[in-house]
Amino acid sequence: MADQYLLGTVVASILGFLLLFVLHSRRRRSITAAGQGNSGSLLTGNGEADVIVVGAGVAGSALAYTLGKDGRRVHVIERDLSEPDRIVGELLQPGGFLKLSELGLEDCVDEIDAQRIVGYALFKDGKSTLLSYPLEKFHADVSGKSFHNGRFIQRMREKAASLPNVKLEQGTVSSLIAENGTVKGVVYKTKSGEEYKAFAPLTVVCDGCFSNLRRTLCSPKVEVPSSFVGLILDNCELPFSNHGHVILADPSPILFYPISSTEVRCLVDVPGQKVPSIANGEMANYLKTAMAPQIPAELRDAFVAAVDKGNIRTMPNRSMPAAPHPTPGALLMGDAFNMRHPITGGGMTVALSDIVLLRNLLKPLPDLNDAAFLCKYLESFYTLRKPVASTINTLAGALYKVFSASPDRARTEMRQACFEYLSLGGVFSTGAVALLSGLNPRPLSLVAHFFAVAIYGVGRLLLPFPSLTRMWLAARLILGASGIIFPIIKGEGVRQMFFPATIPAYYRAPANCITKAYS
Numbered sequence: 208m209a210d211q212y213l214l215g216t217v218v219a220s221i222l223g224f225l226l227l228f229v230l231h232s233r234r235r236r237s238i239t240a241a242g243q244g245n246s247g248s249l250l251t252g253n254g255e256a257d258v259i260v261v262g263a264g265v266a267g268s269a270l271a272y273t274l275g276k277d278g279r280r281v282h283v284i285e286r287d288l289s290e291p292d293r294i295v296g297e298l299l300q301p302g303g304f305l306k307l308s309e310l311g312l313e314d315c316v317d318e319i320d321a322q323r324i325v326g327y328a329l330f331k332d333g334k335s336t337l338l339s340y341p342l343e344k345f346h347a348d349v350s351g352k353s354f355h356n357g358r359f360i361q362r363m364r365e366k367a368a369s370l371p372n373v374k375l376e377q378g379t380v381s382s383l384i385a386e387n388g389t390v391k392g393v394v395y396k397t398k399s400g401e402e403y404k405a406f407a408p409l410t411v412v413c414d415g416c417f418s419n420l421r422r423t424l425c426s427p428k429v430e431v432p433s434s435f436v437g438l439i440l441d442n443c444e445l446p447f448s449n450h451g452h453v454i455l456a457d458p459s460p461i462l463f464y465p466i467s468s469t470e471v472r473c474l475v476d477v478p479g480q481k482v483p484s485i486a487n488g489e490m491a492n493y494l495k496t497a498m499a500p501q502i503p504a505e506l507r508d509a510f511v512a513a514v515d516k517g518n519i520r521t522m523p524n525r526s527m528p529a530a531p532h533p534t535p536g537a538l539l540m541g542d543a544f545n546m547r548h549p550i551t552g553g554g555m556t557v558a559l560s561d562i563v564l565l566r567n568l569l570k571p572l573p574d575l576n577d578a579a580f581l582c583k584y585l586e587s588f589y590t591l592r593k594p595v596a597s598t599i600n601t602l603a604g605a606l607y608k609v610f611s612a613s614p615d616r617a618r619t620e621m622r623q624a625c626f627e628y629l630s631l632g633g634v635f636s637t638g639a640v641a642l643l644s645g646l647n648p649r650p651l652s653l654v655a656h657f658f659a660v661a662i663y664g665v666g667r668l669l670l671p672f673p674s675l676t677r678m679w680l681a682a683r684l685i686l687g688a689s690g691i692i693f694p695i696i697k698g699e700g701v702r703q704m705f706f707p708a709t710i711p712a713y714y715r716a717p718a719n720c721i722t723k724a725y726s
């Protein structure tokens with residue numbers, strides 16, 4: 208009897224101990240309220256987060272919020288949680304704002320002194336033309352938004368971190384953890400130098416244009432056609448308020464747009480891989496002697512004052528077509544995945560559009576644990592994103608070339624034709640601006656407008672009296688236009704860009720896919 212009593216006590220103690228242990232470890236596993244910079248040790252061990260997001264820039268913070276809102280447990284690891292101060296991502300196109308709204312993040316442009324942008328003013332050889340975004344069909348709030356990039360990102364980080372199932376932690380991810388070709392998580396270091404591992408069924412790498420982690424997940428073919436040199440003009444009035452300003456300068460364009468109620472961002476494009484040195488004054492000299500004379504008179508003094516003030520920043524303009532290696536357990540997003548020349552300010556629109564698509568694809572999945580299935584399932588993501596992403600990418604590459612000066616006479620004619628075509632107004636400018644703004648990113652419309660510009664250029668050359676020289680120039684113009692656009696389209700993938708209908712229905716319909724996979 209005493210033995211039975213003793214045995215009962217031991218069994219009860221063991222059960223009690225096990226129960227306490229389970230309860231304790233469950234509490235440890237729950238993801239802590241975000242934004243507190245909690246120790247990463249809470250999240251080591253498989254299955255404790257559903258998704259790890261590397262990088263909380265534009266893409267990472269928007270993704271963390273949207274997946275968190277859908278009930279996923281998200282662990283975001285960001286190298287630096289302080290407010291970024293950079294010259295990138297300061298003008299969100301109206302199409303990007305619509306995507307931001309779809310994600311429920313539209314209030315992130317509130318209270319940051321963001322400016323409403325309703326179109327562009329294009330300047331060439333002392334003439335200007337206004338190109339309005341076709342916003343008539345949209346709610347009054349919809350427009351382009353320009354702001355300090357860091358303020359916008361902090362708002363999105365705060366919003367993601369306000370969800371109880373999102374943990375936002377400061378740390379630098381050094382590598383992905385892979386087992387038998389499947390990514391299981393990441394290794395990261397905190398600010399104090401401690402190294403941790405975090406595991407999740409899905410790791411989304413959003414570590415931006417200088418990504419160190421993308422190498423195993425894609426074949427990066429990065430090109431750097433030019434750099435932007437950034438200045439801030441204080442307390443100056445733009446010739447056309449609430450408009451982005453594009454100056455078709457020589458050798459390449461200069462942009463102006465407001466980023467707050469008192470500041471105007473100026474980005475001067477410098478072609479090639481190298482920029483004049485800022486340290487020895489070469490840059491200031493270049494800006495004042497070569498660029499300032501090409502700037503509209505209303506802005507020149509403020510431009511020179513900004514150069515003299517000395518806060519000159521540079522950033523390489525990179526382009527990289529998306530070339531993923533679909534890998535179980537991991538995905539690339541944002542600039543780590545795909546880049547285009549920033550002349551059209553399309554990067555954030557593509558990133559946000561990709562996030563909306565990914566969110567929609569993941570929504571019906573009850574869990575993300577079957578890495579092989581998820582990887583196969585998400586192959587559709589790469590195809591479905593093409594019409595939007597490739598249109599914006601192709602337009603950026605093509606417009607940068609057309610807007611840049613060239614010693615080639617045919618290219619000079621194409622540049623002039625483009626300015627005049629856009630100045631025609633009506634369907635000619637609206638169609639092109641609808642593409643640029645991300646409001647109607649359709650590949651066929653892009654090709655139609657591009658060749659309409661070329662044909663307009665041919666008309667300028669041949670009418671009213673064609674000569675042999677002009678006919679030859681017109682032929683070269685058409686060849687030059689084809690030489691600009693077709694290689695970019697080829698890089699983007701012709702079939703996926705123009706024939707998305709050829710995607711097997713299996714991939715296009717998440718619901719079918721799940722029924723199939725789980726039946």
Ligand SMILES: Cc1cc2nc3c(=O)[nH]c(=O)nc-3n(C[C@H](O)[C@H](O)[C@H](O)COP(=O)(O)OP(=O)(O)OC[C@H]3O[C@@H](n4cnc5c(N)ncnc54)[C@H](O)[C@@H]3O)c2cc1C
Nearest residue numbers: 262264265266286295296297298380415541542552554555
């Ligand atoms: C000069 C220039 C101007 C531009 N202007 C515009 C514009 O006006 N409009 C527009 O739409 N687009 C613009 N773009 C493009 C736009 O900036 C990008 O498309 C956008 O910022 C991409 O977002 P992202 O989240 O991928 O990268 P980012 O916003 O750069 O975020 C990457 C994040 O990852 C973090 N990170 C990096 N490595 C690690 C690591 N190892 N571990 C943890 N965290 C890490 C970084 O700290 C950063 O916070 C511009 C680009 C350039 C170069």
